[in-house]
Amino acid sequence: MAESIGGPNRRLSVAPMMDYTDRHARYLLRLISRHTLLYTEMVTSAALLHGEVSRLLEYNREEHPLALQVGGSDPAEMAVAARLAAAYGYDEININVGCPSDRVQAGRFGACLMREPETVAECVDAMRAAAPLPVTVKTRIGVDEHDSYESLCDFVEQVSAAGCNSFTIHARKAWLKGLSPRENREVPPLDYARAHRLKRDYPQLQIVLNGGVTDLGQACEQLRHVDGVMIGRAAYHNPWLLAEADARVFARPHAVAPTRSETLAAYAEYCARQQAGGVPLAHMTRHLMGLAQGLPGARRFRRTLSEGVRRPRATAALIDEAWAAVGPLGSQSMPAGAAGKL
Template sequence: MKNPTLPEGAGGFPELGRRLAVAPMLDWTDRHCRYFLRLISRRTLLYTEMITTGAILHGDRDRLLAFHPREKPLAVQLGGCDPGELAACARLAEALGFDEVNLNVGCPSGRVQRGRFGACLMAEPERVAECVAAMAASVSIPVTVKTRIGIDQRDSYQDLAQFVATVAAGGCRTFIIHARKAWLNGLSPKENRAVPPLRYDLVEAIKRDFPALEIVLNGGIGDLDQAEGHLARFDGVMIGRAVYHNPYLLAEADRRIFGDDRPIPSREDILRGLFPYIAEELAKGTPLHAMTRHLMGLFHGVPGGRQWRRYLSERAARPGADWRVLRDAPFFGTLHLVRDAEPARPEDRTEYTERPYHR
């Protein structure tokens, strides 16, 4: 099969706006996921997974920082605590075309703590300020910080306000605040996303007391209705796992959040736009399941969604699986999958038989 050209209009938007963003999520928001999400929303700001400075400076930076131009607007999230190393990585990111550099001050995992970055840096606001200042002096793109409302016993509003004031003095003008504290010991990263209570009131107080700063709310936001409600008090909202499990909730984001009146893409439109990208990546040797694993939630809440997930799980990871897995996907709901690719030979077409679903 010839590699088709990429679909017209599948790319991002030239302006950087943070009214709505998809959170950086380890093992999830890779380049394939981001390309897929960009086909659903042109305006939502996307983030890479967290990438450590050591991995970039001493590893395969071309692979780690790779992205398709149509993913933009796109921010890279860095993990690190050395101002010089962070500045070097920021310069690389800007040279490659990223629109923003974000510093992770929110991840509570033990491995991250051992590297002295992530949420544990909330105990060192002066160091975070030094890191921000070094990056800001090295690049012209925005340098932002994603943080928690506190850690362990350092969880008072005064602690949070002091952190924000100190880091802002280093040159940070945008804070993305996950409205939960993090326990550095005793809770897993997964538990830290759910067990500590949400404290939107603390983030609202930061916006009130620091009106010149751009404050983006993160944590517990599950749909666009909630996002719109929070935008009455904050400059932006960031949604995480709710988008990954139900990516089509972004379909109305451009219209509702950004005032963009272009037509809302259908699920069929999205898959048609993704098909050429998959063909290109397959030609480069990318396994099909590395891309289709991000499509599992496309039919969340739609009749046939469970069968869709099982079909992809069963078919896409098989040795030699290629574009025909999507072409030959069964009919679910009102979707007609792409049928204008190379016609299938009878011997190539597989039949899908319904089986009991097991969790």
């Protein structure tokens, strides 16, 4: 395994997901796992040049280790993005070469760049020259008919020659026409063998596998073949699957997994602080919907949150109320009054 490659530990990470992995979701995930690498939603290089940088890049210091994912194809713009990422203290900057959406294609980045390895290499070179941050790439195994193992190797060789030593491989090809982004996550078949082969053929590179992994058992199995595993929507819709990640994946046998009640109490305190600063409560409680998954009262938990957040004067105490709605487990295990004081 390529253990000497710099930057954060990538043995387990949560994928960058638009409309999901905002700073509130990442804060919640960090309460559950200390070591899992977190990624921002994708930010375009153009937005960083012309938009409100602080709004796009600010985060909670507790979120580290944290990587910024950027979409773009102009080396000069990507260099600016790298400098900003370093200035804001991110641990890594990642280039999106995997998203197949029409909007992303129109901006000439995402999965369509698999056909332009020289462009991605130029971006990597410019970014590495601009800032002392690890530059990584998240890509697919192929795009449209351009999906042979040889073309994947050509892409990896050109980009790694520019200084990218870590590739996250979504082990599906992408269809740029005919499939929606959601269908592109589900319809093209998974090909883990190709990612495993890439690791065998390029042992000096760090290969992180993405796609279809839904629990830590599967992640640990894949870690026999690759350097890291990235979990996507499974970690968002059931964040509690990360509770034992520090002990099982990062070999921290003495790591004590938090309880759901402890996590909810800490997140309620966070929500109260953020709400006092003007953040709508609904922007934060929406990330809690999967936290009771697998418990008998999970549906009551979700309903209490979704209905309660509509109340005009709803506060973070709603989280305590929702947890109590789970039943005896909730009412007995949440620290007394932890959220009720908020």
